[in-house]
Amino acid sequence: MTVYSTGFHHRSYIWQLTLVSFVLGLILAATIQTASQVSRAGNGPDREGFVFGSGSSAAMFTDLNKQIHSLQSENSHLRRNTQKLNDQIANRTGAASTLNQELLDAQEFAGLTEVAGPGIQVTLNDNSGAQVSTANPVSLNNLVHDADIMEVVNEMKISGAEAIAVNGQRIVNSSTIRCVGPVIQVNGVPCAPPYIVQAIGEPDSLYGGMNLPGGILSQMSQTSPSMVHMVKEKKVILPAFSGDTQFHYAHIVPVGQDPLASTGS
Amino acid sequence: MRLRDAALPISGMILGLGVGVFGFRNFHIHIPPDYAPYLSLAALAALDTVFGGLRAGLEGRFQNDIFASGFVLNTLLASTLAWVGDGLGINLGLVAVLVLGSRLFNNLSLMRRFYLNKRALLKKQQEEEAVQTLQTSSPA
Structure with missing residues (x-):
């Protein structure tokens, strides 16, 4: 009746279709299994090559952050x-x-114990009213940089600070302050402005030391007085350092032994 | 081809899915996650082959060799394109997705037309027969 002949007497093609459908099912099962594996592991292939754009990498990042916090x-x-x-x-x-x-x-x-005592608190903030652009290097002075915080910490030590913490992160022997994109990491923990630097020591000498002309705080005040705020505190409580304290390469040289003799062991 | 003939390929696919899920879980066969995009392309190519085969069967133009070679080559080509594209930094897998996807829709629409045409023809025939019997039975 039409070009389509429906009364096809041998239906072997149905069986072939069934076979291919079976293979299709197998491939689908493999795909599903791999997909669930990928979502579980959270590190799927980054086809865009852009770490923060991919949801799985971001999920892994938050997971690891949670782990760090619980371990700390x-x-x-x-x-x-x-x-x-x-x-x-x-x-x-x-x-x-x-x-x-x-x-x-x-x-x-x-710095492994919580400590309390008199001291000062310095609050550093970005100059919120100012225009900042990478085209104009001077305008970048309106931001608080990692180097500013490092200098503040250094001047606090010079002024006699016994214990220092930045945004609740205790500054110790192994502490790091560095710039990672738009945030500053202290001890590897991301911090956002305002940066609160607290120090324990004799409040008056700390205050005077930090206010010396030509110091970092006076430099920042010249950009904008709103960026720096310093107060003396009767009681400052600083948390203990919660990071890794294990040495893997450095060993204690026993008293009286030639340090050169013990190296290389 | 009647609709119940489609039950066999569908149950075949469900069986394959079941065997696959069971097998991969119990025998701890792990496909590296990096191959996931290629695998999904292979699945798409297989789906395209099934639809193409169904349509060819409907039209009475089904040929074993074309079907089998098409399945193997399409699957390989789709996956290879994606792989080469990854090397070149272009998402060539999109080409396969686009072509295979449009063919799926095309085949489905042809199958739909085929059944609807058949139904319309059948109806027309019945009407003509009814008219004929009416004419023959009624006294002139």
Whole structure:
């Protein structure tokens, strides 16, 4: 009746279709399995090559950040436990008590304990009213840079600060302050303005030291007085350092031994 | 081809899906995630082949060799295009997606037309027969 002959007597093609459909099902299963694997691992192939544009990478980033936070809180918890145990031992024997006091002093110096005392608080903020463009280098002075914070920290140490923290991150021996794109990382933790730099020390000498002409704060005040705000505090509480304190390469040289002899072991 | 003939390919696909999911899970076969884009292109090519085969069967023009070679070559070409495109920095997989996708729609519309035409023809025939029987049975 038409060009289409529907009464096709041998239907072998149905079986072939079935076979190919079976293979299609297999491929689909593989695709589904791989896709679920990718979403679980959170590191799918970045076909755009743009890390922050891909949802999976961003998810991994937040996951890792959460892990870091939980590990840091566990770390400080364990450190408190250790201190408690040390205190208990020290209460029993005199020698241990001396040792414990020395340990506490060392920990305090290293920034591994929460400390409180009089000091100052410096708040650094971007000059909000100003136009900032990369075309005009002078206009970049309206932003707080990592170098500014480093200089503030350095001047606080010169002025006699005993303990310093930036946005709740304790500054210790291994601390880093660096610029990563639009944010500044302190100890690897991203911080946003306003940057609050707190220091414990004699408040008046700290205040005077920070206010010396030609210092970093006076330079920033020249750009805009609104960028710097400094107050003396009766009591400043600084948190303990919560990062890694393990040394993997540096070893203590025993007293009286030639340091050169021990290297290379 | 009657509609119930389509049940066989569909159940074949569901069986394949089941065997695949079961097999991949139980025998711990892991396909590297980097191959996921190529795999989905292969699935698209296979789907295109199935639809093409259905349509050819409907039109009575089904040929074994064309069907089998088309399945293998289309699948390989689609995946290879994507792979080469990744090397060149162009998303050549889009070409395969576009062509195979449009062919899917094309084939589906042809199959739809075929069934609708058939139904219309059947109706017309019945009407003509009815008129004929009416004319023959009624006294002149």
